Amino acid sequence: MPRVTEEYKQLIEDRILEAAKSLFSSKGYHETSMDDIVGESGLSKGAIYGHFESKERLFLEVQQRKLDASLGKMEALFSTGDSASQRLKKALDSQFDENCDVTRETCMINLEILFNAARNESSRTEVEKRATSAYKFWRDILREGVKRNEFREDLDIEAIAPILDATVDGLSLHWMIGHDFDWNRMKKAFLQLVTKGMLPNGSVE
Amino acid sequence: MPRVTEEYKQLIEDRILEAAKSLFSSKGYHETSMDDIVGESGLSKGAIYGHFESKERLFLEVQQRKLDASLGKMEALFSTGDSASQRLKKALDSQFDENCDVTRETCMINLEILFNAARNESSRTEVEKRATSAYKFWRDILREGVKRNEFREDLDIEAIAPILDATVDGLSLHWMIGHDFDWNRMKKAFLQLVTKGMLPNGSVE
Amino acid sequence: MPRVTEEYKQLIEDRILEAAKSLFSSKGYHETSMDDIVGESGLSKGAIYGHFESKERLFLEVQQRKLDASLGKMEALFSTGDSASQRLKKALDSQFDENCDVTRETCMINLEILFNAARNESSRTEVEKRATSAYKFWRDILREGVKRNEFREDLDIEAIAPILDATVDGLSLHWMIGHDFDWNRMKKAFLQLVTKGMLPNGSVE
Amino acid sequence: MPRVTEEYKQLIEDRILEAAKSLFSSKGYHETSMDDIVGESGLSKGAIYGHFESKERLFLEVQQRKLDASLGKMEALFSTGDSASQRLKKALDSQFDENCDVTRETCMINLEILFNAARNESSRTEVEKRATSAYKFWRDILREGVKRNEFREDLDIEAIAPILDATVDGLSLHWMIGHDFDWNRMKKAFLQLVTKGMLPNGSVE
DNA sequence: GATGAATGAGTTTTCATTCAT
DNA sequence: TATGAATGAAAACTCATTCAT
Numbered sequence: 001m002p003r004v005t006e007e008y009k010q011l012i013e014d015r016i017l018e019a020a021k022s023l024f025s026s027k028g029y030h031e032t033s034m035d036d037i038v039g040e041s042g043l044s045k046g047a048i049y050g051h052f053e054s055k056e057r058l059f060l061e062v063q064q065r066k067l068d069a070s071l072g073k074m075e076a077l078f079s080t081g082d083s084a085s086q087r088l089k090k091a092l093d094s095q096f097d098e099n100c101d102v103t104r105e106t107c108m109i110n111l112e113i114l115f116n117a118a119r120n121e122s123s124r125t126e127v128e129k130r131a132t133s134a135y136k137f138w139r140d141i142l143r144e145g146v147k148r149n150e151f152r153e154d155l156d157i158e159a160i161a162p163i164l165d166a167t168v169d170g171l172s173l174h175w176m177i178g179h180d181f182d183w184n185r186m187k188k189a190f191l192q193l194v195t196k197g198m199l200p201n202g203s204v205e
Numbered sequence: 206m207p208r209v210t211e212e213y214k215q216l217i218e219d220r221i222l223e224a225a226k227s228l229f230s231s232k233g234y235h236e237t238s239m240d241d242i243v244g245e246s247g248l249s250k251g252a253i254y255g256h257f258e259s260k261e262r263l264f265l266e267v268q269q270r271k272l273d274a275s276l277g278k279m280e281a282l283f284s285t286g287d288s289a290s291q292r293l294k295k296a297l298d299s300q301f302d303e304n305c306d307v308t309r310e311t312c313m314i315n316l317e318i319l320f321n322a323a324r325n326e327s328s329r330t331e332v333e334k335r336a337t338s339a340y341k342f343w344r345d346i347l348r349e350g351v352k353r354n355e356f357r358e359d360l361d362i363e364a365i366a367p368i369l370d371a372t373v374d375g376l377s378l379h380w381m382i383g384h385d386f387d388w389n390r391m392k393k394a395f396l397q398l399v400t401k402g403m404l405p406n407g408s409v410e
Numbered sequence: 411m412p413r414v415t416e417e418y419k420q421l422i423e424d425r426i427l428e429a430a431k432s433l434f435s436s437k438g439y440h441e442t443s444m445d446d447i448v449g450e451s452g453l454s455k456g457a458i459y460g461h462f463e464s465k466e467r468l469f470l471e472v473q474q475r476k477l478d479a480s481l482g483k484m485e486a487l488f489s490t491g492d493s494a495s496q497r498l499k500k501a502l503d504s505q506f507d508e509n510c511d512v513t514r515e516t517c518m519i520n521l522e523i524l525f526n527a528a529r530n531e532s533s534r535t536e537v538e539k540r541a542t543s544a545y546k547f548w549r550d551i552l553r554e555g556v557k558r559n560e561f562r563e564d565l566d567i568e569a570i571a572p573i574l575d576a577t578v579d580g581l582s583l584h585w586m587i588g589h590d591f592d593w594n595r596m597k598k599a600f601l602q603l604v605t606k607g608m609l610p611n612g613s614v615e
Numbered sequence: 616m617p618r619v620t621e622e623y624k625q626l627i628e629d630r631i632l633e634a635a636k637s638l639f640s641s642k643g644y645h646e647t648s649m650d651d652i653v654g655e656s657g658l659s660k661g662a663i664y665g666h667f668e669s670k671e672r673l674f675l676e677v678q679q680r681k682l683d684a685s686l687g688k689m690e691a692l693f694s695t696g697d698s699a700s701q702r703l704k705k706a707l708d709s710q711f712d713e714n715c716d717v718t719r720e721t722c723m724i725n726l727e728i729l730f731n732a733a734r735n736e737s738s739r740t741e742v743e744k745r746a747t748s749a750y751k752f753w754r755d756i757l758r759e760g761v762k763r764n765e766f767r768e769d770l771d772i773e774a775i776a777p778i779l780d781a782t783v784d785g786l787s788l789h790w791m792i793g794h795d796f797d798w799n800r801m802k803k804a805f806l807q808l809v810t811k812g813m814l815p816n817g818s819v820e
Numbered sequence: 821g822a823t824g825a826a827t828g829a830g831t832t833t834t835c836a837t838t839c840a841t
Numbered sequence: 842t843a844t845g846a847a848t849g850a851a852a853a854c855t856c857a858t859t860c861a862t
Contacts, residue, residue, distance in 0.1 A: 118313065145403070168375065170373065179340075185363075190368055193398075252825070254855080441734070444858080498813075565807075566804040566807070577781065584781045584784070620846095660849065662847050
């Protein structure tokens with residue numbers, strides 16, 4: 001009984017979380033009612049409350065899964081033994097792909113989570129943790145790049161790390177508002193921008 | 206009566222909008238009730254509805270004022286006759302200052318507006334319009350910079366314009382989530398990043 | 411000053427009452443707001459409240475005017491020195507014309523008054539008074555008709571009087587619900603019905 | 616669970632509809648608040664809205680039940696195989712009994728429905744349908760009576776049908792306004808009136 | 821008196837959560 | 842555990858009436 005039950009529980013919870021994620025993404029947290037989730041998941045109210053004690057908790061769970069997945073992907077990517085430049089490229093690629101290139105749903109739920117975290121303390125804690133990790137990954141790349149002379153030595157690593165991490169979120173937001181980006185082009189342009197800058201080659205201060 | 210009344214009306218509406226902005230900013234649109242606004246503004250429910258026909262309309266008005274102010278500032282800044290580099294610096298300065306350097310309230314209401322626009326059509330229209338204008342301003346700077354040989358000629362202007370505009374929004378979001386940036390440092394780092402890039406000077410493809 | 415002022419007052423009150431009657435008629439008492447009356451009359455709220463202490467009072471005034479006019483017309487009609495049959499015909503004609511043949515507005519306001527009276531005591535008193543008078547008029551005709559052998563002597567005068575008075579109200583109600591009557595035809599049919607009845611027993615034209 | 620649940624649901628809905636009918640009848644639709652219905656039914660607000668989506672829908676349901684019952688009764692009555700005269704008598708009896716002889720509540724809710732229909736389109740449709748059916752029933756009686764020589768052949772059947780149907784409504788209205796009728800007497804008098812008329816011309820009992 | 825902005829109790833409706841079955 | 846009807850606090854909004862100017 002133990003294993004079967006545990007598996008079954010997972011199954012149900014997945015179903016609920018999937019329904020919730022889809023709705024939070026398309027309608028937003030506030031506009032999504034528990035009845036919506038009941039309808040989308042095909043389960044009963046009681047069942048849902050049996051698994052998640054509140055709507056907020058449900059959101060937090062959706063969020064946690066997203067964050068875990070995102071962190072997992074990041075770790076895998078950032079830890080490869082390539083050169084700093086290559087890692088930078090890979091990391092940016094991944095960022096862009098994860099946040100935006102997929103579907104509007106994926107993009108929207110990411111924003112919903114970020115935005116929610118700005119207001120909700122229990123949400124914020126986890127989101128901040130992820131950002132802190134992410135910043136660290138970026139810093140590692142940057143530091144190594146500088147050490148290996150792949151990057152300029154006067155980079156303000158502490159400041160650039162968040163910039164690299166946040167830009168995609170900003171672009172996601174703009175995408176959601178209606179501007180239809182060609183994400184591959186954006187990716188390429190951003191990479192060129194942060195590597196070579198806008199000034200003509202060889203320009204001196 | 207005409208002038209006095211009109212002035213008085215403005216006064217009251219400002220009071221309401223100020224209260225609404227403050228609350229939308231600190232609690233968010235959904236978590237702010239009309240009763241909250243009643244309490245904060247010191248006016249009665251009827252008075253508020255006498256001036257703004259619905260909570261949504263009230264939000265839209267708050268938004269419109271923000272957008273108008275922002276656009277006004279942008280126009281003033283971008284139109285100066287400096288070199289492209291100087292205009293770029295000024296524009297980025299302004300972006301950073303306007304969105305973040307001020308107060309968390311200012312920053313938060315900007316995000317609330319952006320985020321709301323992602324879901325609400327009537328809100329989106331105006332916000333998109335502003336973004337379109339902003340992109341144009343950035344493109345103008347970039348184009349001129351390229352023409353004058355201040356910037357690399359292989360810049361993907363169409364793609365970089367949104368990036369320059371969106372990054373601050375992304376950083377604002379991260380700021381709100383808990384990371385305390387030194388905005389002056391961020392500003393400087395971003396300017397260096399987008400001008401010189403991360404690669405060591407003189408690097409070739 | 412006295413007369414002029416008094417006349418002016420009348421003028422204003424007429425204007426208000428006209429606007430109110432029109433609105434009560436077309437939208438109904440409950441669905442008509444004081445703001446509607448302000449709009450329709452072109453006067454200010456204060457002005458209206460200066461003349462009528464409440465919405466209810468205003469309705470009662472509209473009602474009173476209607477009742478007075480109706481009673482006046484009735485008196486004029488019923489008091490002519492014709493035969494009972496002729497008076498009956500005239501009276502029915504007048505009933506039909508007053509209530510229905512005119513406009514839907516006239517009809518509707520009459521019903522609004524009647525219906526309101528069923529629920530509102532202050533309204534009821536006056537409306538009942540009018541009905542009592544009307545019943546009396548009908549009884550007088552009937553009684554005289556019987557005395558003069560114009561009508562059957564076994565008529566239940568007490569019962570028929572209300573019937574003659576109420577039928578038009580019932581038909582008005584049905585008219586308002588959507589059945590489009592040819593009122594002249596209805597009038598003729600009703601007159602024939604109540605005079606000759608439906609049975610063929612030796613009745614002659 | 617299925618049958619039990621369905622029965623239970625009916626039970627609750629009946630309770631709500633009964634409370635609503637009683638209140639709409641005594642206070643009128645507009646003066647009845649959902650809070651009143653909550654109080655009268657002993658259920659909670661949520662429960663009521665769980666069964667009826669709006670106050671208007673609730674009224675419409677009360678109305679529909681009334682109309683269905685009324686139509687059912689009519690069909691049963693009008694379809695008996697008696698002579699036209701007998702059917703006429705039965706039909707009038709039923710009309711009077713159904714509308715008035717019962718209780719003021721029954722009478723009032725009927726009027727509320729009729730009156731409401733004059734202003735509310737969704738209500739009107741159904742009420743008009745019922746009236747159209749009723750007119751048809753009356754016309755059938757009249758036509759058959761004429762064919763069988765029970766009734767005068769010069770009857771304006773189209774016009775008399777509505778009169779027969781509407782008179783009781785008119786009398787109900789007058790009853791509600793305060794005139795206390797002896798309904799059995801009214802019934803008898805009306806029957807005599809419409810059959811024999813008021814003129815004495817050689818009419819025999 | 822006239823004005824119309826302001827008042828605030830009252831209205832309909834929603835929805836996260838509970839709990840008897 | 843699952844169910845879904847019931848709960849009721851809270852939301853957005855209305856409108857007859859008042860009153861400072």
